Amino acid sequence: MIEVSVTELRDVVGRELRAHGVADDDAAILIDYIVDTESAGHRTHGLRRLTGMLTATAKTPPSGPVQIRRTSPGVIALDGCGRLGVVVAQRCTDLAIDEARLGGSAMVVATGFRGSTGALGYFTRQAALRGLVALMVASCESGVAAEGGIDPALGTNPLAVSFPHDRTPITLDMATSAVSYGTLQEMAAHGIPAPPSTVVDAAGRPSCDARDALTGAQLPMAAHKGYGLALLIELLAGPMIGGKAGRSATPGSDGLVMVATRVDHFRMPNEIAEETARLLAEIRAGRRRDPDEPIRIPGERSEHARIAAERSGRVLVDELLWRDTRRRAERDE
Amino acid sequence: MIEVSVTELRDVVGRELRAHGVADDDAAILIDYIVDTESAGHRTHGLRRLTGMLTATAKTPPSGPVQIRRTSPGVIALDGCGRLGVVVAQRCTDLAIDEARLGGSAMVVATGFRGSTGALGYFTRQAALRGLVALMVASCESGVAAEGGIDPALGTNPLAVSFPHDRTPITLDMATSAVSYGTLQEMAAHGIPAPPSTVVDAAGRPSCDARDALTGAQLPMAAHKGYGLALLIELLAGPMIGGKAGRSATPGSDGLVMVATRVDHFRMPNEIAEETARLLAEIRAGRRRDPDEPIRIPGERSEHARIAAERSGRVLVDELLWRDTRRRAERDE
Numbered sequence: 001m002i003e004v005s006v007t008e009l010r011d012v013v014g015r016e017l018r019a020h021g022v023a024d025d026d027a028a029i030l031i032d033y034i035v036d037t038e039s040a041g042h043r044t045h046g047l048r049r050l051t052g053m054l055t056a057t058a059k060t061p062p063s064g065p066v067q068i069r070r071t072s073p074g075v076i077a078l079d080g081c082g083r084l085g086v087v088v089a090q091r092c093t094d095l096a097i098d099e100a101r102l103g104g105s106a107m108v109v110a111t112g113f114r115g116s117t118g119a120l121g122y123f124t125r126q127a128a129l130r131g132l133v134a135l136m137v138a139s140c141e142s143g144v145a146a147e148g149g150i151d152p153a154l155g156t157n158p159l160a161v162s163f164p165h166d167r168t169p170i171t172l173d174m175a176t177s178a179v180s181y182g183t184l185q186e187m188a189a190h191g192i193p194a195p196p197s198t199v200v201d202a203a204g205r206p207s208c209d210a211r212d213a214l215t216g217a218q219l220p221m222a223a224h225k226g227y228g229l230a231l232l233i234e235l236l237a238g239p240m241i242g243g244k245a246g247r248s249a250t251p252g253s254d255g256l257v258m259v260a261t262r263v264d265h266f267r268m269p270n271e272i273a274e275e276t277a278r279l280l281a282e283i284r285a286g287r288r289r290d291p292d293e294p295i296r297i298p299g300e301r302s303e304h305a306r307i308a309a310e311r312s313g314r315v316l317v318d319e320l321l322w323r324d325t326r327r328r329a330e331r332d333e
Numbered sequence: 334m335i336e337v338s339v340t341e342l343r344d345v346v347g348r349e350l351r352a353h354g355v356a357d358d359d360a361a362i363l364i365d366y367i368v369d370t371e372s373a374g375h376r377t378h379g380l381r382r383l384t385g386m387l388t389a390t391a392k393t394p395p396s397g398p399v400q401i402r403r404t405s406p407g408v409i410a411l412d413g414c415g416r417l418g419v420v421v422a423q424r425c426t427d428l429a430i431d432e433a434r435l436g437g438s439a440m441v442v443a444t445g446f447r448g449s450t451g452a453l454g455y456f457t458r459q460a461a462l463r464g465l466v467a468l469m470v471a472s473c474e475s476g477v478a479a480e481g482g483i484d485p486a487l488g489t490n491p492l493a494v495s496f497p498h499d500r501t502p503i504t505l506d507m508a509t510s511a512v513s514y515g516t517l518q519e520m521a522a523h524g525i526p527a528p529p530s531t532v533v534d535a536a537g538r539p540s541c542d543a544r545d546a547l548t549g550a551q552l553p554m555a556a557h558k559g560y561g562l563a564l565l566i567e568l569l570a571g572p573m574i575g576g577k578a579g580r581s582a583t584p585g586s587d588g589l590v591m592v593a594t595r596v597d598h599f600r601m602p603n604e605i606a607e608e609t610a611r612l613l614a615e616i617r618a619g620r621r622r623d624p625d626e627p628i629r630i631p632g633e634r635s636e637h638a639r640i641a642a643e644r645s646g647r648v649l650v651d652e653l654l655w656r657d658t659r660r661r662a663e664r665d666e
Contacts, residue, residue: 071598071599072437072598074437074438075437075438075598077598077599104405104407104408105407105408105438105440107438107594107598109599133569133573145619146616146619146628147628147629148621148622148626148627148628148629149616149619149620149621149622149628150619150620150621150622151619151620153615153616153619154616161561161562161565163565163568163569163573170564170565170568172558172561172562172564172565174558174561178555200622204620204622221555221558222511222554222555222558222559224631225505225507225554225555226555227631228494228505228507228631229494229505231503231505231616231630231631232494232496232503232505232631234612235496235503235609235612236466236496238608238612239600239604239605239606239608239609239612240466240496240596240599240600240605241600242599242600242604245608245609245611245612246611246612246615246616247615261440263573265404265405265408265410265440266404266410266442266573266574266575267572267573267574267575271572271575272572272573273572275571275572275578276568276572276578278578278579279567279568279571279572279578279579282486282579282580283479283482283486283487283564283579286478286479286482286483286484286486287482287483287484287537288481288482288483289481289482289483289533289537290481293481294481295479295480295481295482296480296481297564298557298560298561298564298565
């Protein structure tokens with residue numbers, strides 16, 4: 001790992017995006033996303049995704065601006081028109097925040113984007129910072145077997161939920177597969193064995209080789225529960241909104257669904273905040289399995305990392321990845 | 334197991350409810366619930382819960398009818414006024430269906446009920462039969478440790494989601510603990526060891542004795558993921574709506590949150606149905622880990638069991654439980 005100033009990270013990413021013809025508005029969204037993700041320590045979903053995004057957008061450049069269709073108050077469908085997943089997810093988030101703050105609740109869905117939507121918790125967290133409870137789910141290329149199956153049937157279909165809590169919302173951001181695809185890629189790159197019950201090879205045999213996930217399949221988290229969640233996310237982000245369902249994925253067919261609602265429909269915000277703080281304190285004060293390991297609140301480690309990055313103006317980035325990115329930015333300019 | 338006619342099951346349950354002074358409207362809801370749950374094969378959440386319900390309502394009879402407060406269109410809060418959890422969950426469901434069919438979406442929450450809300454999938458399934466996608470979550474007495482913790486910190490906080498699919502909706506109904514409390518009770522009753530990583534004893538040591546869940550704690554499903562889901566459900570059903578949070582539970586402090594939305598905001602119902610059927614067929618046609626075990630769709634086994642029960646007019650009930658219930662109904666009358 002190497003410590004890099006946030007200013008330099010913004011600059012290098014910005015140059016690389018401009019060199020690939022990414023529009024300024026889109027680039028601004030992508031830079032913010034990568035800086036936050038690296039600050040928060042979500043390294044599998046940050047700078048490492050930049051090359052993939054640029055490849056996706058180089059293959060099929062956007063056909064125009066994001067198209068917005070409001071079917072009824074608080075219900076909005078976006079066609080990404082080939083813009084990048086992170087850009088479209090940000091547009092979803094901005095619209096969901098505006099609609100939910102105005103009308104109480106919102107559902108915003110999207111298809112027609114290219115490449116990954118990134119870490120969904122980045123988006124739900126923004127809504128929670130504005131006093132909303134938010135849920136976001138997305139479908140992606142099939143790589144996960146059904147419970148009892150062998151063939152890749154569903155995407156790793158992540159789910160994120162955020163709940164307001166001052167400046168440090170509570171955020172759960174998880175794949176419905178046993179291990180996220182990004183983590184498996186890291187394991188494969190570093191020769192680390194995949195944990196048991198996470199991967200099967202092409203013949204359906206349990207495997208500890210993370211690379212087998214590509215030729216075989218990933219397994220769902222918690223057996224039938226993760227499979228059930230993945231299938232329901234596939235239905236929401238697929239048949240319900242016109243995204244891909246199952247193995248019929250083509251670029252631009254992934255789907256995204258965000259739901260947000262004001263947290264204060266039923267009680268005053270200060271009552272909610274007090275009860276939330278009391279619950280978190282009670283959980284933290286419980287006995288620990290390992291006395292040296294604090295009991296953590298979902299998203300807490302990332303919130304601490306963000307605060308540290310903001311104070312120091314510096315983030316820790318994978319050294320090899322950083323050198324590669326900087327070299328490419330210089331070469332491409 | 335013993336085969337019992339649905340008519341006799343309805344009759345026996347009805348007599349036992351009347352004998353305990355349960356109001357006719359509430360009794361009708363409870364009878365339907367128990368018959369459906371037994372028909373569907375959800376035996377830990379059906380007739381077995383009747384005694385617990387009657388104990389809960391005997392301790393503190395309802396103080397009046399369910400109070401309904403509509404804070405804005407599609408947003409409703411119920412105070413159960415001490416009525417039973419299943420009765421209040423049914424009222425939530427009826428209101429959510431009406432509001433969502435009228436306005437597109439609904440959020441209905443409840444506190445102030447006594448005893449268990451039952452199997453949440455029973456309620457979300459009703460919404461799916463009316464063309465709605467529905468999510469229901471509930472908090473319950475703390476019994477599950479936080480990830481890295483030992484003390485019971487959160488409820489088993491179940492989650493159910495249903496998606497429309499003709500007469501057989503797709504329903505996921507799961508506890509966020511590794512194993513549901515009902516299943517652990519069954520294991521304890523039959524001396525079956527609890528699976529690994531599901532229970533810790535009072536000293537926080539891993540245990541295979543399901544009875545230790547009572548003095549120690551249950552563990553969340555899928556480690557930090559289940560813990561995160563349980564905590565977010567606790568926040569929604571607790572601080573957000575005025576239900577209990579953490580260990581401060583008192584009778585009537587559990588919370589319930591239901592969200593429902595029309596499935597056809599973005600596409601025609603027939604398009605959604607076709608794509609859904611295609612996805613399910615594709616999943617079922619995949620290679621199987623065990624050639625003799627079909628790949629199942631969440632809720633499918635229960636739907637088949639319901640159809641069989643409806644055709645035959647008979648259900649399979651635990652024999653001992655059935656004799657006990659009938660004896661009590663005769664004695665109490």
